[in-house]
Amino acid sequence: MSIGKINSGGLGHPVAWAAGLAWALLAATRWAVVMATQEGGQCAVIWRWPPWWIPVLIGVAMWAVQLLAASWQQGWLVRQGVERPRARRMAGLAWLPSLALLLVPLAEFLPPVFGGSLAPLALSREAWPLAALAVAGAVFIQTRLAAPDLIRKREEQHHPWLAPVVFFLALALFAGVGARLTQESNRVGKFMGGDEPQYLFNAHSLAVDHDLDLAENIFLRESSYYLDPAKVIGGHGGWTKDGKWISKHRPGLPALMAPFYAWGLYLGQGPRKTATVALWLLxxxxxxxxxxxxxxxxxxxxxxxxxxxxxxxxxxxxxxxxxxxxxxxxxxxxxxxxxxxxxxxxxxxxxxxxxxxxxxxxxxxxxxxxxxxxxxxxxxxxxxxxxxxxxxxxxxxxxxxxxxxxxxxxxxxxxxxxxxxxxxxxxxxxxxxxxxxxxxxxxxxxxxxxxxxxxxxxxxxxxxxxxxxxxxxxxxxxxxxxxxxxxxxxxxxxxxxxxxxxxxxxxxxxxxxxxxxxxxxxxxxxxxxxxxxxxxxxxxxxxxxxxxxxxAVYGHKLVLGQGLQFPLIDNLLPAFIFNYKTPQVNASLARIWMLLAGAALVAMNLGAQRYGPGRSLAGMALTLVLVATAGIAADRIGAGVLTYANPAQRVVLWNRLSDLPPGGGAWRLGAGTVEPKALMNLPLPPSRYQHGGAKSAAESSQALSIAAGVKPQLFVWGQYLALPPGRYRATARLASPYQGPEQAVWLDLSENKGKSVLLGRKLSGAQLQEPVVLEFQLDRWATNLEFRVGTTGLAPLTVQSMSITRLEP
Amino acid sequence: MQLSSFQPLPRRQGIPPWVIWVGVVLLGLILLWPTMQGRELRRMAAQHRVDANWRPDYRLLPLLGLAHQQSVAQGGKLSPGQRDGLWAELEAYKGSYPVFFWLELAWLEARAGDDGRARRALKRAEADNPRLYLAMTKTRLWDPWRERFGLPPR
Structure with a gap:
């Protein structure tokens, strides 16, 4: 038998080729950017593609990689002692679960064509790596199960050095997390949330006074060793009959932290940092x-x-x-x-x-x-x-x-x-x-x-x-x-x-x-x-x-919603702590995902160590369909995947558009009259970013008003946007009874928390009658970008609305 | 092949237990060393701040800390100069909630035996924040002078 026959044998099975097509199709469609939008009851999906040769090249490359893997896979089975014809058949069939990947592009293309929910599209666009990982894992498992002799008897092992290694690795990991938190806290201010200051306050009292009475520590404001000295904390406590101020937090943790905390005081270092060492050790x-x-x-x-x-x-x-x-x-x-x-x-x-x-x-x-x-x-x-x-x-x-x-x-x-x-x-x-x-x-x-x-x-x-x-x-x-x-x-x-x-x-x-x-x-x-x-x-x-x-950990924020283009976390999952007004919706959303979790629990408790690529394909397809069904149900019950409330998600879309090589085509699926204009527009409600003496205006909950005679200063700032390269237009709608020639207002766009101003404009009263437009170009990522408004105090001012629009692409 | 009818004696492997225990005790002592300094630790921490010129707008805090520790260590004795310095610092203080510091200063004055200045400091505390003045004079720290200064009962 020739070497050539050995190497190419695995490619003879049609399933291996069909699987390659599924992988190629998945890979080729990933770089496209999807813009899904709705107006009224109609929705449309616009696919923006890179130049045609890029998806084709990616697809062909993926197919080639898959065929190489299939070839190696069959050779591997032969090397394990499986007879060649059997190895070819089993290796080929092991790729069967890959066919489930065809569901991913189908879930992206079919619903807009037939007017269905766009939740499967949104899930596919954001979660396809998980589907790919699952399918690759299933192919790996089926290949391994095709050579049952390979499943070795599991031996009992005991290496005495392993436990210390685990301990020190974990310690290093937690110290790394500490370093990251310290790095970030130096950038954004002290990190301290909930009851943490209270536990540290008790640790301080135990370390210095060897008691739990916090009165002296309050008088001397010794919380300033880890908090802003302007802040006063009382230790969440109360007076005992014998005149001691005792915290309602139990002393167990403070007692463990106290020796470490004391080292911080002894060395003149931040005792919060040294106290954290106790937490790492625990x-x-x-x-x-x-x-x-x-x-x-x-x-x-x-x-x-x-x-x-x-x-x-x-x-x-x-x-x-x-x-x-x-x-x-x-x-x-x-x-x-x-x-x-x-x-x-x-x-x-x-x-x-x-x-x-x-x-x-x-x-x-x-x-x-x-x-x-x-x-x-x-x-x-x-x-x-x-x-x-x-x-x-x-x-x-x-x-x-x-x-x-x-x-x-x-x-x-x-x-x-x-x-x-x-x-x-x-x-x-x-x-x-x-x-x-x-x-x-x-x-x-x-x-x-x-x-x-x-x-x-x-x-x-x-x-x-x-x-x-x-x-x-x-x-x-x-x-x-x-x-x-x-x-x-x-x-x-x-x-x-x-x-x-x-x-x-x-x-x-x-x-x-x-x-x-x-x-x-x-x-x-x-x-x-x-x-x-x-x-x-x-x-x-x-x-x-x-x-x-x-x-974001120190506050009720949807941290995970920040990194996705579609509001899957925000709108498909319940958010009880943000939305007490709609408990029924949250309860129903929770029911959906708890049911899905229950189904996964059952699935993980079934199954056998037997080769069965058909069953694996069925399981994989069922999983994808179940997840999509849950997504559709949640989309219908909740706010839905097209309701963008979080500015971060629009920025993710703009980032993907920035990364898209120019020169490609655009496909439209769904209603022909709907345009994705809303996705290009980022509203920045002035009332959300108001400071100083600005007050919410009576005419709108998003508008704000500033009285005449105030000290000249900025009243709207703090959006802190991270914007990808591209061309933008910032628009502000302002109103004032003063229509004279004197300067009444100024606007600017700044980066790095106001450290550098991109452009600004001074406006007289006469110029406030029309929307103020500032166009700007970003050649690189801008961080902590702010669209700011200041007034000279010459006349009353109303800031009605503010927005940033991304201009094509 | 067994050459002897005697069974080999079991021999302990590794570090002897007493070495481990001595190590643990030593490590424990090292860990607890600063805690064992007690109130002296308050002086050390405050002195670190003074030496580093920490937050000039809140330099009163370490000065009060040092005075508190000295007062405790010396049975209430504080030099008039040091107390005058604290008064001057507190008069110049522009930060939040001076009521706590007036109460602390009053306590230091009372311990130093200067009832007049203690009364004056208490009045300043009451004037600054009557609610917190009432709440914080419940502490046992004021028990020796509660009646003398007419402080509210606990």
Whole structure:
């Protein structure tokens, strides 16, 4: 047999060629820019293409790469000992799942032609890399399954050096996150949100005064060691009967941070930075515990590493490694106590004492962790530790002492053994708006959802079900620990955690869910790993985006909505915390995505280690259809994918247009009369960017008015746009009763937060009768661009509207 | 091949436990060293700020911190010159919420035994923000002088 025959054999199967066509078509259509718009009830989609030879070249190149891969793939199967004719057939058929990729361009072209929802188009344009990754993974899996002898018996491994490596890698990662946050905070001002200053204030008091009375620290304004000295914080506290000002935040975390915080004071460095080292250590410890627990359950290190990676890299673990909240500490203490109880033999009092101490400390982070402590107490009994009185005492004695101290502490603070609900953010614990909001919002809310910011947690939950199936005891208790955290958070009125995406209250569940990743990787079918890869890629992208834009973490913003052209996150997902007025819409949107998540959970718990490319194709196609259907349903219920409220999304479109090589054609699909003018126009409502003495005008909620006689200064500024190269027109509509020749107003366009002015214009009263137009050209990206308005105070002024229009292309 | 009927004695591998424990204790001591300085840490932190000329508009803060620590360490003794300096700084202070600093100064004066100046500082605090004055005089720090200065009961 000749070498040539060996190399070209895999290309003989028609499926390999058809798959190549699907990949080529997908690749060729990616560079085009889609402008979808609607006017009234009609919508149109305009495809703007690069010069024709670019898509053709990309398509042909992709096809060539695919054929090379197919050729190598068949050769590989032959090298594994599969007979040549069989190898050719199996290698060719392994490409079957690729045909699902044909659905992507179909979803983009068909709906506008037939007047259907444009959600599949928007999803395809933004999420096609995930479809490509899933299909590539499916082809890889089918190829591997075509040589079943290759599936080796999984060996139990134990490398003692691996745990320290995991710890130090995690520590380095969290230090990197810290460096990024520090870099960004120096640029945009101090980062400090929610209760963080309060925890640091307590750490300060413990470090300096060795007590919890904050009165002296308030008088001396010692919060200025990490906050603007102009700000005053009272420590969210109240007076005790003996005249001490005590915070309502528990001292558990401050006590852990205090030694690190003290080093900052000692060295004259920012104590917030040194206190963060304690958080890094706690987070790295939590990740190492996940590794240990995953290895304990699966007896393998690979899956355990996957679990540890999920805990470290996915949100919320990644960001909470640097936020001064007790969540990451509670996660570390709870999972460590759990692992010790799991590892210890009855009567092994040393380990049990350590588990008891960790459990006893939990409630000192926050009283809601009492539930986790109670569960750990039950777990201690369930593990059979009741057989030894010494072991039992070692675990329960610290817990009982801690409980007594805590009750004494609460009696001293509140005059009752457990704090009442009035100390919580909204004065109540249970959500008065209904439980569905929190229970679903925690997963799928646009601003605070775990799955929105870390889709990998869906695979983790599916993995916990695998753990339950294969190790019922371990699975049950891990689910109980994670479930308790979830239910406690989900029922709470402030389920979103007050600040920071995703929901901060779920951080304590992270280690117990991450163990599910290890379990799923060990016991789940190849499909599980495919889901894990795709969801992991999505999680990494979300984490990277948050790290790119960390200032948004300190505020309720749709961080992930900033990077997409279509408002998928903004409009297809529920956004409970932004839109209390339409709870029914949010509830329905949440139902859709929770159902889809449920379907994915079922899919990850089915499947076998058998070669079946037909089944794989069906599964892949079904997945795409299900996602598209969910998108269509959400598009109909919510604001829809064509309702642009976020300026960032228009800027993304303009950026894509800037990147498009000129000279290509344009296709129009849908209504012939609809033009995408709105997409080229970016309204900048003056009232949103008003400063100084400007007030909202009576005539419109977006307009603002400035009285006569004010000191000459800027009154409208702060849009801080990032605009791609191109030609633009800035338009402002102004009005004033003064029509004389004196200068009344000036307008300008500036970059870099006003450091450089691109162009400006001085206007007399007479020039205010017509819209003021400033045209400008950007030859490179402009950052922090502002369209500013100032008045001399000569006459009253009304700023009716402002906008920036992108001129072609 | 077994050459002896004796079983080999088990030998511990790795670092002896006492070395680990000594290491842990040493690391713990190093970690806790600044915390063990207690209120002296307040002086160190304030001195760092004074040395670095930190925020001239808020230089009163480290000066008060230093005075507070000295007052505690010396049983209330503060030189009249130092107290005069604090008065001058506070008179010139243009930042937010001076009420807290007037209360602190009053406390320092009371500890130094100068009731007259303490009363004057309290009046300035009350004039600046009566609500916070009432709220913050509930602290146990004022217990020794509560009746003497006619402060509201806790």
């Amino acid at each position: 987070a790295a410890w939590m990740v190492t515990e996940v590794f240990w627990l995953g290895r304990l359950f699966t007896k393998r290190e690979g899956p355990a590493l996957l679990g540890a990676a999920g805990a470290a890299v996915a949100m919320p673990g990644l960001i909470y490694s640097n936020l001064a909240f007790p969540e990451i500490a509670a996660a570390a203490f709870a999972v460590s106590a759990f692992r010790l109880l799991r590892s210890a033999s009855p009567g092994q009092w040393g380990l049990l004492l350590l588990a008891g101490l960790l459990t006893a400390y939990l409630a000192w982070f926050h009283e809601r962790f009492v539930i986790l402590a109670l569960l750990l107490g039950l777990y201690c009994l369930a593990r059979g530790h009741w057989r030894s009185l010494k072991g039992l005492a070692a675990f329960y004695l610290p817990c009982m002492v801690s409980a007594w101290l805590l009750i004494t502490y609460f009696m001293w603070l509140y005059g009752q053994p457990f704090p009442g609900q009035e100390i919580h953010a909204q004065g109540v614990y249970l959500n008065p708006r209904g439980f569905w909001e929190g229970l679903s919002g925690i997963w799928v809310d646009a601003g605070e959802g775990m799955l929105t910011y870390g889709a990998i947690w869906l695979a983790a939950v599916a993995g916990l079900v695998w753990l339950l199936r294969r190790r019922p005891g371990d699975g049950f208790w891990c689910l109980a620990m994670a479930g308790a955290v979830y239910v406690i958070a989900g029922l709470f009125a402030d389920w979103f955690g007050g600040i920071n995406p995703p929901s901060r209250y779920m951080v304590a569940a992270v280690p117990f869910m991450a163990v599910g990743l290890a379990a799923g990787a060990h016991w789940g079918p190849p499909r599980f790993m495919l889901f894990a890869a795709v969801l992991g890629a999505l999680s990494l992208a979300a984490a990277a985006w948050v790290m790119h834009y960390p200032s």
